[in-house]
Amino acid sequence: MTKISDETLTRYLFGEADGEERAAVERWAAEDEVRRRELERLGRQLGLVTRRYRRGLFDPRAAALRLGLRLGRRRRTVAAWGSVAAAVAVCAGVWWATRTERVTLAAGAGEKRTLLLPDSSRVTLAGGTELSYAAGFERREVKMSGKAYFEVRSGDGAPFTVSTRALRVTALGTAFQVETVGGATEVSVERGRVRVTATDTRRDTTLSAGMAAAYERGEGRPRVEKDYDANRTSWKTGVLRFEGASLREVVARLNEHYRAGVRVPREWEELELTATFSGATLGEALEIINETLDIRLTE
Amino acid sequence: MEVTIQLIEKSFRAYYRALCLYAWDVVKSEADAEDVVQGVFAEMLERCAEGKRQEVEDVRRYLAVSVRNAGRRWLRDRQGRETGVDVEELSAEEEERVERAEREARLWDWVDALPERQREVLLAVKQEGLSYKEIAASLGVSERTVASHLRRAVSSLRRAAVKVYLFFFG
Numbered sequence: 001m002t003k004i005s006d007e008t009l010t011r012y013l014f015g016e017a018d019g020e021e022r023a024a025v026e027r028w029a030a031e032d033e034v035r036r037r038e039l040e041r042l043g044r045q046l047g048l049v050t051r052r053y054r055r056g057l058f059d060p061r062a063a064a065l066r067l068g069l070r071l072g073r074r075r076r077t078v079a080a081w082g083s084v085a086a087a088v089a090v091c092a093g094v095w096w097a098t099r100t101e102r103v104t105l106a107a108g109a110g111e112k113r114t115l116l117l118p119d120s121s122r123v124t125l126a127g128g129t130e131l132s133y134a135a136g137f138e139r140r141e142v143k144m145s146g147k148a149y150f151e152v153r154s155g156d157g158a159p160f161t162v163s164t165r166a167l168r169v170t171a172l173g174t175a176f177q178v179e180t181v182g183g184a185t186e187v188s189v190e191r192g193r194v195r196v197t198a199t200d201t202r203r204d205t206t207l208s209a210g211m212a213a214a215y216e217r218g219e220g221r222p223r224v225e226k227d228y229d230a231n232r233t234s235w236k237t238g239v240l241r242f243e244g245a246s247l248r249e250v251v252a253r254l255n256e257h258y259r260a261g262v263r264v265p266r267e268w269e270e271l272e273l274t275a276t277f278s279g280a281t282l283g284e285a286l287e288i289i290n291e292t293l294d295i296r297l298t299e
Numbered sequence: 300m301e302v303t304i305q306l307i308e309k310s311f312r313a314y315y316r317a318l319c320l321y322a323w324d325v326v327k328s329e330a331d332a333e334d335v336v337q338g339v340f341a342e343m344l345e346r347c348a349e350g351k352r353q354e355v356e357d358v359r360r361y362l363a364v365s366v367r368n369a370g371r372r373w374l375r376d377r378q379g380r381e382t383g384v385d386v387e388e389l390s391a392e393e394e395e396r397v398e399r400a401e402r403e404a405r406l407w408d409w410v411d412a413l414p415e416r417q418r419e420v421l422l423a424v425k426q427e428g429l430s431y432k433e434i435a436a437s438l439g440v441s442e443r444t445v446a447s448h449l450r451r452a453v454s455s456l457r458r459a460a461v462k463v464y465l466f467f468f469g
Contacts, residue, residue: 010450014424016431042456048399049406050425055418057329058319058407060312063337165304183304217304218350 002028013042064145065104065130101135107146112235117142121160122151124236126179147179149236152192166215167222168197176207177233184216186225188232196222231257240277240285247271247293258282260299268295302353307343310358315340317404318366321397325370335373339365363397364389409459413452420448 004024011017012025029036056062107113107125114124118137125131129146140160152160154173162169162178166185169178174192178185187196189207196213197204203221207213212232215222234240234257242250248269251262260282271293277285286297300306315336322332339362346353355361367389371382389397410418423434431449435442 006450006454007446010446010453013453014431014449038457042453045402045406045456046421046425048403049410050422051403052323053407053410053422053426054329055411058316058333058404060315063315063333064308064311182308 002031004028009039012039013046061106061130065132102132103135104130104132106130119153119160121153124149126235144178145180147177147235149175149177149233151175154192163199166199166217168199170195170197177236179232182216184214186212186214186232187222188212188229190233198222238279242276243274244272245274247273247289250275250289251297254282254285258285262286262297262299264297268293268297271295300355300358302343302347302355302358304344304347306358307340307347310362311340314359314362314401316407317397317401318362320403320407321363321400322366322370324396324400325367326373331373331377332370335369336366339369360389363394367393409456413455417448417452417455420445421452424449 008021009025011021029039105115107127107129110127112126116122119140126147129148131142131144131148133142140158143163145164152171152174159170164180164185165183169187171194174194175190176194177188189209189211191209193206193208195204195206198215200217201220205213205222212225213222214225230241231253240257247264250273251264255262275288282299290297318336319332322335323329326332326335368385374380375382420434423429431442431445435445
């Protein structure tokens, strides 16, 4: 059996191999149908991808924002993207719509970013979240989709407004979270008070600390959620709190929080737990659970 | 299948790039291609916002056919070309183009996700036709470094193939 190094294979694919190396790669490929196909596929893919690839072109995230804002307005508004800096992980760009220059902040998949807005309010973006505001930030207004946690600076008198497709959320100094899930938007308030207004019917409701509401266009009025889940903001605070929760619920939440796949044997599912995990690792949390309930869960 | 905002958003994420690449084949200009594709989505969204009920059997096929028709209308309106009438089915040749655009879009996503230097070196070899030596000189690094960036890019492409496969069939 012929063996070739990745190095040689790469040189072959990029036309850098000499005659001897080329012959070796071709012998290697001829020995096995799977190898031959993979070599052919790699060559074809490298050709296809570099044929007309251009960085930033046809970026769905940029286009989604542009399209979202175009809705219900003049159809042929020309919006252009300025330099969309940085890589896949995180990008911040400048955006012009009709006459307004907008600043866009985003967190890539799996990222968490905490940023200061021009008024010194703090926003933490969960992965895949995009937020934009008019440069200058004269009115404290942001548009967003995804999940973001806001700590609004008070004392300026001016309200702070977060808009999504479904809701407008207005706050004075407070901390709250806005999350869009498909066409719906959920708001949870940690401190202070916020007013949420349906973007279509203009009906509103006021939420205070510990309350949450959700709304999707067409539902009429934002509905207040009775069983407010304090762990909803755990991705930001790092704190998970359980009171008499079943082990099934606890582990489901831990799996979500740590992106883990811990399994609970059926006979333990209904065990009850009251505990607070603050900044714990998954291993530490499991150790506490195991000790408390005298069981053996593993990562 | 009823067209909802959720369905539009989902298909936008899945097909936007591929549809742009396909539209590029039709209208031959990347800016126009984006306008054509965004127009198709904007129309769907508008009908949704107006509360009109829309049904499609296969959203991917619906989008591909709409982009094809919108692209042809664009050529007719802008360049006064005789481009024939709207179709309800793609020809085999056009279906082939759509499939290639889908593969190309997944590969663009792959290049986007590469570390900066790997991408830079990859494009320098394939798009500018530079040799390892020329790239090394222009970036001020050794040929070994260039080789190692490319080796890593290739091994990530070999792994990506598995993911692309799972994406479609998994």
